[in-house]
Amino acid sequence: MTALAIALVALSGLLAVPCLVLLVECLAARKIEAGGTSAGVGPVRATVIIPAHDESLGIGGTVASLLPQLSRGDSLVVVADNCTDDTAAVARRAGATVLERTDPVRRGKGHAITFAVDALRADPPDVVVLVDADCRVAPADGLARLVRAAASDGRPVQGEYLLGATERPSAHQVVSALAILVRNRVRPRGMYRLGLPCQLTGSGMAFPWPILASAPSGESNLVEDLVLGLELSLRGTPPRLCPEVAISSELPEGDATLFKQRRRWEHGQLSTLATFGPRLVLAGLVRARLGLLALGLDLLVPPLALLVMMLLAHAALSGVALWLGAGWAPLCASGALFAVLTLAVGRAWWSFARDTVPLSALLSAPFYVAWKIPLYVGLLLRGKHGAWERTARKGERP
Numbered sequence: 001m002t003a004l005a006i007a008l009v010a011l012s013g014l015l016a017v018p019c020l021v022l023l024v025e026c027l028a029a030r031k032i033e034a035g036g037t038s039a040g041v042g043p044v045r046a047t048v049i050i051p052a053h054d055e056s057l058g059i060g061g062t063v064a065s066l067l068p069q070l071s072r073g074d075s076l077v078v079v080a081d082n083c084t085d086d087t088a089a090v091a092r093r094a095g096a097t098v099l100e101r102t103d104p105v106r107r108g109k110g111h112a113i114t115f116a117v118d119a120l121r122a123d124p125p126d127v128v129v130l131v132d133a134d135c136r137v138a139p140a141d142g143l144a145r146l147v148r149a150a151a152s153d154g155r156p157v158q159g160e161y162l163l164g165a166t167e168r169p170s171a172h173q174v175v176s177a178l179a180i181l182v183r184n185r186v187r188p189r190g191m192y193r194l195g196l197p198c199q200l201t202g203s204g205m206a207f208p209w210p211i212l213a214s215a216p217s218g219e220s221n222l223v224e225d226l227v228l229g230l231e232l233s234l235r236g237t238p239p240r241l242c243p244e245v246a247i248s249s250e251l252p253e254g255d256a257t258l259f260k261q262r263r264r265w266e267h268g269q270l271s272t273l274a275t276f277g278p279r280l281v282l283a284g285l286v287r288a289r290l291g292l293l294a295l296g297l298d299l300l301v302p303p304l305a306l307l308v309m310m311l312l313a314h315a316a317l318s319g320v321a322l323w324l325g326a327g328w329a330p331l332c333a334s335g336a337l338f339a340v341l342t343l344a345v346g347r348a349w350w351s352f353a354r355d356t357v358p359l360s361a362l363l364s365a366p367f368y369v370a371w372k373i374p375l376y377v378g379l380l381l382r383g384k385h386g387a388w389e390r391t392a393r394k395g396e397r398p
Contacts, residue, residue: 117213
């Protein structure tokens with residue numbers, strides 16, 4: 001075997017790690033029936049925090065949907081963060097306690113959450129739940145389930161946070177919604193079934209107060225929720241999934257707005273992968289903690305579109321190597337990687353999405369992958385996108 005063939009086979013071994021992790025998670029995932037409430041938990045006082053920047057069109061509906069789920073003694077706080085509209089007034093009329101924050105330099109969700117947590121220190125609740133301003137929580141006792149689970153376990157809890165396509169979705173929206181479903185439902189359920197922790201995904205997160213109050217700040221990170229969960233895991237309190245609670249929202253309208261959202265999320269995710277992935281794997285091995293090792297391996301799975309691009313590049317190089325006389329081994333290894341990835345995604349689609357995502361929609365997946373090439377080229381040439389950007393909501397102009 002030539003040196004080129006050996007190098008390509010070795011590279012296929014590295015690519016096999018995220019492919020096999022994804023396959024194990026997708027094979028382990030199962031549909032989970034709504035469970036009972038956590039036993040042995042006494043009265044728990046909770047506060048729901050909703051960070052909101054220029055959310056006047058939707059904040060009233062979000063507050064109105066959550067207030068009936070509160071128990072006696074609970075509270076709901078909206079942080080009107082650097083708003084230029086009447087978000088604060090709308091939230092107050094809907095029944096929320098409103099904190100107004102103005103700081104044009106330190107902007108974003110992480111800063112808003114820190115502001116609210118500091119305001120609660122004088123009279124802290126037992127549990128804090130973080131919900132985004134455009135989300136709904138189900139079932140009707142979803143908030144109570146999250147609160148009781150966090151209080152019972154003494155660790156962070158993450159509900160299933162999904163973004164669905166709009167009423168008249170583009171092909172990119174449909175494939176993007178499927179990719180989010182694989183990441184935020186299928187893979188966490190696989191981890192849950194294996195008795196392993198999960199990543200924090202951004203909304204519908206419940207924290208025991210002592211853990212959140214002493215948590216490291218992720219104020220300036222593009223994926224502050226993901227980083228927070230990883231930091232807490234390294235400190236000994238890894239999050240767990242609460243699969244019976246669903247947090248739902250919609251993808252933004254228009255492919256341009258969707259692209260900007262995906263750019264922010266995925267640049268942050270890939271930066272976090274490089275920073276925390278090896279660190280978690282090493283910590284899991286050194287401390288002999290399977291949960292940390294599993295979180296590290298889960299984090300090393302890149303976005304599906306990028307993983308497909310990496311496998312395509314490997315296949316192309318393997319084809320060139322075959323033409324140069326390096327033999328069939330690299331190309332066979334490349335084919336095996338594609339088979340593993342196809343099995344994983346196919347299993348996820350068949351079990352969780354075939355009723356909502358027609359098989360014909362998957363035919364547009366190659367165009368979705370091509371659509372995202374500039375996203376990754378920009379990351380390679382200019383580094384990660386650093387500025388916080390609010391995503392335009394339904395009915396708003398981008």
